[in-house]
Amino acid sequence: MxxxxxxxxxxxxxxxxxxxxxxxxxxxxxxxxxxxLMKENVENxxxxxxxxxxxxxxxxxxxxxxxxLGALVTNADTAYNELVENRYPLLSKAIxxxxxxxLRNMATDGGNLFxxxxxxxxxxxxxACNKREPGSGCSAINGINRIHAILGxxxxxxxxxxxxxxxxxxxxxxxxxxxxxxxxxxxxxEDFHRLPxxxxxxxxxxxxxxxxxxxxxxxxxxxxxxxxxxxxxxQSYAFxxxxxxxxxxxxxxxIKDIRLALGGVAHKPWRDKTAEAAMAGKxxxxxxxxxxxxxxxxxxxxxxxxxxxxxxxxRAIVRACNEALxxx
Numbered sequence: 001m002x003x004x005x006x007x008x009x010x011x012x013x014x015x016x017x018x019x020x021x022x023x024x025x026x027x028x029x030x031x032x033x034x035x036x037l038m039k040e041n042v043e044n045x046x047x048x049x050x051x052x053x054x055x056x057x058x059x060x061x062x063x064x065x066x067x068x069l070g071a072l073v074t075n076a077d078t079a080y081n082e083l084v085e086n087r088y089p090l091l092s093k094a095i096x097x098x099x100x101x102x103l104r105n106m107a108t109d110g111g112n113l114f115x116x117x118x119x120x121x122x123x124x125x126x127x128a129c130n131k132r133e134p135g136s137g138c139s140a141i142n143g144i145n146r147i148h149a150i151l152g153x154x155x156x157x158x159x160x161x162x163x164x165x166x167x168x169x170x171x172x173x174x175x176x177x178x179x180x181x182x183x184x185x186x187x188x189x190e191d192f193h194r195l196p197x198x199x200x201x202x203x204x205x206x207x208x209x210x211x212x213x214x215x216x217x218x219x220x221x222x223x224x225x226x227x228x229x230x231x232x233x234x235q236s237y238a239f240x241x242x243x244x245x246x247x248x249x250x251x252x253x254x255i256k257d258i259r260l261a262l263g264g265v266a267h268k269p270w271r272d273k274t275a276e277a278a279m280a281g282k283x284x285x286x287x288x289x290x291x292x293x294x295x296x297x298x299x300x301x302x303x304x305x306x307x308x309x310x311x312x313x314x315r316a317i318v319r320a321c322n323e324a325l326x327x328x
Contacts, residue, residue, distance in 0.1 A: 001038050008050040012179060012213065015051050020181055020209040022047035027211060029072055030106040032099075033115050040123050042116075042132055056110070056213055059083055065219030068177075071110025071212045075165065076101070078109055088217055090247050093228040094168035100237050110212040113166060113176065113192065116203060117159035117267075118239050120144065130156045130200045138200075146305040147241065150313070151297075152266040157200030158303055161193060161268050162239050168228065170269035171245040171261035174217050180210035193268035200267070222247035222259065224328055229320040230263075231312065240264035242313045244320035248284065255279050255288075260296065260321075265313055272296045284325055286318060293317035 005022070009015045019025045025047035028034055037043035056070040059081045067083050078084055079095040099107065121127045121139040128137035140148050140158050148158040166189075174189040193204050206212070225248035232238040243263035249256045258279045262270040275295040282288045293314040300310045 001041070002044045002046075004045055005047045006050065007047070008053060010053050012054055012056075012211065015049055015054060016180055016209060016211055018049045019047075019211070022049075025049055027051050029108045029111050030074070032103050032107045032111070034111075037116060041125055042123060051211070062216060066217050069109045069215040069217070071108060071214055073109050074105060075099070075107045075109065075112060076104040078165075079104065087219075087223060088168075088172060089223060090171060090226040090228060090245055091165070091168040091217070093226070094164045094243075094245055097228055097230045097243070098164035109165070109215055112163055113212060113215075114204070115161070115163045115166075118162050119148065119159040122159060130196075131159060131203075132201070134199070134201045141303055144305060145303045147239070147264075148303060148306050149266050150300040150302055150306060150309050151262075151270050152195040152268070153301065153303075154196045154198065154200070156198055157196035157267065159196070159200065159267055160264055161203075161266065162264075163269070164228070164230065164240065164243060164263060166193070167243055167245045167261045167263035167269045169215065169217075170271050171247055171259040172217055172220065172222070173259075174215050176212055177214045177216065178206065178210045178212050180207055182207075184213075186216075190271065196267045203267075220247075221249045221257070225250060225324045226327060227320045227324040229316055229323065231316055242309055242316045244313075244316045246317075246320045246324045248321070248324050250284060253284050255282050255284050258292075260292070260317065262296070262313060262317075265300075265309065270296075284321075286322065289318045289321040290314075292321070 026045040028048045057072040058070045060068045075095050079092045085092050121129045122131050127139040130138050149160045176187045176192050228245050230240050230243040240263050245261045247259040258276050
């Protein structure tokens, strides 16, 4: 780990200013991913701006019937918050499927958005990785790629996004509020993370020096028929090979609305809104769920060791949708 300077700030404006006066700085809150990256020399910031004293650790109702999650609310406090459990149970279940209780007690909602891939080659500084060193190549494409992406890949990167929380946020149409030297702005969640393209070192569309202040969840009717399915090598404390967040709004046995997001399969949480829209008015049946799965995975491509994930993802979608029907 390299040497770095450190400053604990008290106000949002101070945090933004402090980060912007240092050319290679990072915000730190829980630090559950950043500190690991620093220890492995994958991230080498010269300065850390500690934001833990900022007033961004509350869960509040919004005027339109939704809720606002402060960026410094911990994952644990979010998962067990009464408003979240009652109005957004899908989010609560997704968070509790991730990490360990100790990590959820430290990790913040804002920080969760910035988790970096767990690709073996990204963490191994002796190997080529375009995410870590642009232009060096992607060792995973012709290497051990069992955990890697099958959707939205490029010739430069096949890494996956590791978050469980973000899969649920994608399904729930969340919005991310940020502030920076140019003022405040709101980013639709589907636009927050990026596919690799030819710039895989850029994980998201945050501008230099911007700070996430909160996450908004709009009001919805997805409180009954929801399910979060996480398929992994171990029952706990493991990242998803494939995960599925599904929420159904039904009229009898007919689908009025459906939300479906996948994790572990792409560089960002994966949604296919066209496939979702095509399900409106259809019977909530295994046959139609299979059709949905085929549509969502139509463009999937394996790279050898991860070919199995295509069929696994299809079956996971059907299983998750069926489980959502059973919940009340």
